[in-house]
Amino acid sequence: MSTDTTAIGNANETTNIRRAEPPVNVYVRIRPFIGDELTRGENQNMLCIRDEKRIAVKLYPTATNNIRPAQTSYNEYEVTRIFDHNCTQQELFEQILEQPTDEIFTGSNWLLCTLGLTNSGKTHTMFGTPKDPGLIPQCLQRIFLHVGYNIDKKVLFKPDGLENLVQTNMNNLQDEINYRKYIFKDDKDDRRRNHLQNIIQDQQSILDDHSVEDEHYSVWISFFELYNENVLDLLVKPSAMKKRKPLRLMQNSESTIIKDLVQIPVFDLKEAEDTIRFGYANRATSKTDLNEASSRSHAVLCITLITFDEFEEEPTMSHMYICDLAGNEPSTGTGKQLVETCNINTSLMTFKDCIRVLNENQTAKKQMLLPYRNSVLTSIFRPFFIGRGRTIICCNVNPCATFISQTNDLLKFSALAQKTIIVPVEPPQKKVVVESKIKGPKRLGQGGRPIGIGKKKHHQSLDSEDIDDQDGVVLDEAGIPVDVQSIYYWKYCTKKAMDLLQKQANNRRLFLVQRHEERTKAIEHILCQRTQIAQLNTEKQAANQQIDSLNKIIRSEQENTKQMKAKSQETEKKYHDLAKKFTQTNQDNDTLRSRLKTLQQKFDSLNTEYNTILEQNRQHEQEQFNAKTQHNEEIKHLKHEYEQERLDKLQKDKLIEQLNEKIRSEQNLNEKSQQESTQLKQDLKVIHAKYDTLQMELLQLREEKTKEPIVVIDPLPSHPPAPTPIPATTTTRLMRSKRSAHEEDTQDNKKPKHGTPDRPAGNSGLASKPSTRKIPSRTNLDDERKPTPPTLTKDVKTKSASILKKRPLAPSNSADSPMLTAKSGTNSTTSPVDLHPLVQPSPAISTTMSPKPSTIQRIQSFFRHTPPSNRIINQLKTTSAGIACGPSSPLPASPIAILQKPSLAMRKQTPKRRYKLRSRVNSNQ
Numbered sequence: 001m002s003t004d005t006t007a008i009g010n011a012n013e014t015t016n017i018r019r020a021e022p023p024v025n026v027y028v029r030i031r032p033f034i035g036d037e038l039t040r041g042e043n044q045n046m047l048c049i050r051d052e053k054r055i056a057v058k059l060y061p062t063a064t065n066n067i068r069p070a071q072t073s074y075n076e077y078e079v080t081r082i083f084d085h086n087c088t089q090q091e092l093f094e095q096i097l098e099q100p101t102d103e104i105f106t107g108s109n110w111l112l113c114t115l116g117l118t119n120s121g122k123t124h125t126m127f128g129t130p131k132d133p134g135l136i137p138q139c140l141q142r143i144f145l146h147v148g149y150n151i152d153k154k155v156l157f158k159p160d161g162l163e164n165l166v167q168t169n170m171n172n173l174q175d176e177i178n179y180r181k182y183i184f185k186d187d188k189d190d191r192r193r194n195h196l197q198n199i200i201q202d203q204q205s206i207l208d209d210h211s212v213e214d215e216h217y218s219v220w221i222s223f224f225e226l227y228n229e230n231v232l233d234l235l236v237k238p239s240a241m242k243k244r245k246p247l248r249l250m251q252n253s254e255s256t257i258i259k260d261l262v263q264i265p266v267f268d269l270k271e272a273e274d275t276i277r278f279g280y281a282n283r284a285t286s287k288t289d290l291n292e293a294s295s296r297s298h299a300v301l302c303i304t305l306i307t308f309d310e311f312e313e314e315p316t317m318s319h320m321y322i323c324d325l326a327g328n329e330p331s332t333g334t335g336k337q338l339v340e341t342c343n344i345n346t347s348l349m350t351f352k353d354c355i356r357v358l359n360e361n362q363t364a365k366k367q368m369l370l371p372y373r374n375s376v377l378t379s380i381f382r383p384f385f386i387g388r389g390r391t392i393i394c395c396n397v398n399p400c401a402t403f404i405s406q407t408n409d410l411l412k413f414s415a416l417a418q419k420t421i422i423v424p425v426e427p428p429q430k431k432v433v434v435e436s437k438i439k440g441p442k443r444l445g446q447g448g449r450p451i452g453i454g455k456k457k458h459h460q461s462l463d464s465e466d467i468d469d470q471d472g473v474v475l476d477e478a479g480i481p482v483d484v485q486s487i488y489y490w491k492y493c494t495k496k497a498m499d500l501l502q503k504q505a506n507n508r509r510l511f512l513v514q515r516h517e518e519r520t521k522a523i524e525h526i527l528c529q530r531t532q533i534a535q536l537n538t539e540k541q542a543a544n545q546q547i548d549s550l551n552k553i554i555r556s557e558q559e560n561t562k563q564m565k566a567k568s569q570e571t572e573k574k575y576h577d578l579a580k581k582f583t584q585t586n587q588d589n590d591t592l593r594s595r596l597k598t599l600q601q602k603f604d605s606l607n608t609e610y611n612t613i614l615e616q617n618r619q620h621e622q623e624q625f626n627a628k629t630q631h632n633e634e635i636k637h638l639k640h641e642y643e644q645e646r647l648d649k650l651q652k653d654k655l656i657e658q659l660n661e662k663i664r665s666e667q668n669l670n671e672k673s674q675q676e677s678t679q680l681k682q683d684l685k686v687i688h689a690k691y692d693t694l695q696m697e698l699l700q701l702r703e704e705k706t707k708e709p710i711v712v713i714d715p716l717p718s719h720p721p722a723p724t725p726i727p728a729t730t731t732t733r734l735m736r737s738k739r740s741a742h743e744e745d746t747q748d749n750k751k752p753k754h755g756t757p758d759r760p761a762g763n764s765g766l767a768s769k770p771s772t773r774k775i776p777s778r779t780n781l782d783d784e785r786k787p788t789p790p791t792l793t794k795d796v797k798t799k800s801a802s803i804l805k806k807r808p809l810a811p812s813n814s815a816d817s818p819m820l821t822a823k824s825g826t827n828s829t830t831s832p833v834d835l836h837p838l839v840q841p842s843p844a845i846s847t848t849m850s851p852k853p854s855t856i857q858r859i860q861s862f863f864r865h866t867p868p869s870n871r872i873i874n875q876l877k878t879t880s881a882g883i884a885c886g887p888s889s890p891l892p893a894s895p896i897a898i899l900q901k902p903s904l905a906m907r908k909q910t911p912k913r914r915y916k917l918r919s920r921v922n923s924n925q
């Protein structure tokens with residue numbers, strides 16, 4: 001372990017000095033709860049801020065920490081200033097770094113480093129965010145605010161290590177030109193990339209014009225990290241990042257030099273920020289259990305300010321070291337992460353040890369050696385431990401209850417550091433190395449007078465002595481040597497020129513003194529202006545705050561305006577819609593009005609029509625009323641008539657009923673007679689059979705009596721002449737044909753509508769259809785009924801009468817006659833004479849004579865027309881009378897019957913109907 005002799009001095013002297021000096025500035029910043037810390041229950045009010053400088057840590061068992069005793073106790077610590085979670089970045093800068101930043105312009109060096117657990121907000125405090133810049137961006141802003149237009153555009157000097165300066169030339173700025181090219185590679189124009197190059201090219205002429213400016217500042221930035229105890233440059237080419245080698249540390253008794261560290265001149269704030277952003281991107285970070293982007297190295301930013309003035313002998317150089325230390329964390333990882341954590345913790349431990357030793361040395365009689373060589377970090381910061389600069393420590397505190405033990409340790413160290421006083425020592429004499437043959441700027445104060453002028457003075461004295469001592473020189477009236485070829489003449493001229501130059505130099509000196517005074521005044525004025533600017537800045541900040549609040553108001557107003565605009569647009573839309581509707585409604589109204597007009601006209605016309613119709617109706621009603629009264633009278637009359645007719649009808653009905661009863665009885669009789677007739681028909685059939693046998697007998701008899709002549713007297717004049725004898729076959733045939741004709745007649749008689757032969761045709765309604773068939777028997781009978789024509793001979797008549805007298809028909813019905821036998825068997829009372837007068841035997845028929853064919857025929861006809869029984873005849877008479885009664889006295893259709901119809905009676909009696917009814921009644925009547 002090496003010792004640092006610069007830190008060891010006389011103990012008593014040092015203690016006295018220390019008391020006068022301010023201690024190390026230690027600030028505590030407590031970050032707010034982030035992420036899910038509140039939901040995890042990390043807020044257990046473990047930290048209690050007593051006042052601006054005092055903070056108390058509550059110690060009792062928590063959910064995750066059971067180390068502490070059960071009873072609640074507080075550890076109270078005092079620091080320079082405490083900032084709670086409400087502290088803004090700007091507030092922090094104003095309190096911590098504003099004054100140190102101003103002081104680097106007076107040549108002081110400052111070290112600001114952050115300490116704290118991992119994830120406690122160290123990087124956030126240093127760099128911040130684009131919207132909420134941290135201490136470094138604000139510090140740069142402050143520096144460039146001071147520098148203003150006095151930036152050294154000539155880049156006359158460059159830092160050599162942390163303590164020395166070198167004058168620049170064409171060669172030693174080449175590295176910086178290259179650095180700037182890749183750092184500002186994203187520039188759209190080449191202005192910044194070529195800026196330094198252009199300066200160097202114009203350097204010759206600029207250097208000649210040294211008298212124009214009086215105060216210059218040049219700002220240089222270097223950015224490196226301490227990773228695993230190696231110094232690694234952060235401003236190297238991205239392509240060389242992986243190959244980059246650790247930089248070497250070179251130390252002497254006064255300072256530490258990092259060899260080959262890139263230092264870049266920046267000419268404005270933008271360039272400085274871009275440079276730092278470039279370096280920050282190269283920093284080693286990785287994800288840990290506690291932080292998404294945990295710093296795995298200590299990042300050190302060095303801002304170097306070179307100041308030179310025409311009236312000062314030497315340029316001054318000051319540094320601002322801003323160090324974002326990696327977080328102190330438990331050694332829980334493995335492999336690479338464990339190595340990183342160990343190195344981080346070692347370097348932090350050494351840093352704390354150095355502070356502790358310094359603190360202990362304040363009171364200890366025997367001064368201890370600083371263990372700064374134990375880590376690269378403390379080696380670099382050594383000048384600050386030996387008083388070559390001031391130190392600020394910012395302790396970032398994680399408020400979570402989980403880490404309260406580590407927080408307590410950190411605050412304990414902070415309180416210790418805050419009590420530590422580091423005695424400042426005189427800065428070593430800065431060496432300005434002139435490497436180029438080109439002359440540097442000529443300083444007025446340098447060497448008292450210009451070299452040339454001093455030499456001239458020396459020559460002048462010599463020359464004047466020469467001239468004064470010259471005796472043989474011929475002078476004119478003005479005292480000028482006449483001989484221009486002589487040395488005295490030229491000496492004289494030179495003397496005069498020197499005098500003139502001296503005069504000019506004196507004048508210039510006076511001018512420069514005057515200008516210096518003016519500039520001093522101007523500087524005073526500028527300083528005054530700076531204070532004014534500071535005031536203005538505060539005012540500006542206040543104004544900015546006001547602007548912010550106003551902006552908020554404006555934003556809210558804008559939002560309101562937007563909403564109002566939207567509303568107005570909506571309203572406008574509604575208005576347009578309503579206007580459209582209004583025009584539409586107007587058009588509708590117009591059309592409705594026109595329609596109303598036409599309707600009004602129609603209404604008027606209809607009204608007039610209505611009035612006329614009303615009048616007509618009134619008249620019509622009157623007429624109807626009159627007609628109604630008439631109709632009522634008519635109805636009364638008709639009712640009366642109807643009553644009469646009804647009575648008549650009742651009488652007639654009674655009559656009809658009586659007649660109906662009669663008809664019914666007649667019908668019964670008729671049925672009985674029909675039964676009898678069927679019986680008779682059967683009898684007739686039997687008689688026919690008998691008749692045939694009789695015929696046969698008759699034929700036999702005829703054959704027997706062929707020889708006997710038969711006189712046949714024909715009573716009818718229309719009768720054909722006496723028939724010639726007919727052969728038997730022919731007679732038989734004739735008989736048969738007659739019988740068939742008789743059968744046909746019988747069959748015709750079966751028909752009910754055929755009237756009986758004695759029924760008068762004219763009295764029967766059924767007889768209105770006379771039978772087209774002529775019954776020969778009836779004709780014969782009619783003919784028989786007729787009186788015998790006078791053409792008949794008396795003989796014949798007599799004969800026939802005699803025959804009839806002698807041989808009445810009854811005797812003809814002898815025992816051998818089947819006809820008589822049958823008749824006598826069935827009805828002895830039946831007699832053809834009694835029954836039917838028409839069938840009485842004709843007196844013309846002579847029975848005495850042998851039967852002739854005509855007689856046979858008459859017999860046949862007799863049998864054929866067997867008269868019905870009396871009963872049948874009576875029945876027929878009754879029936880015919882009944883039947884004749886119907887159609888002979890038909891009931892006339894009565895109008896009352898029509899009126900009796902319910903449909904007609906119920907029908908509404910309109911005048912028209914009434915009229916029709918009346919006309920019908922009239923027509924019926």
Ligand SMILES: Nc1ncnc2c1ncn2[C@@H]1O[C@H](COP(=O)(O)OP(=O)(O)OP(=O)(O)O)[C@@H](O)[C@H]1O
Binds near residue numbers: 030116123293295328
């Ligand atoms: N004052 C603050 N306000 C709001 N957020 C903060 C504040 N301080 C820290 N944070 C947030 O806390 C988180 C951790 O912060 P940061 O990375 O700076 O911690 P750290 O101490 O640098 O950690 P490490 O040592 O691991 O690098 C970040 O997300 C950051 O945004």
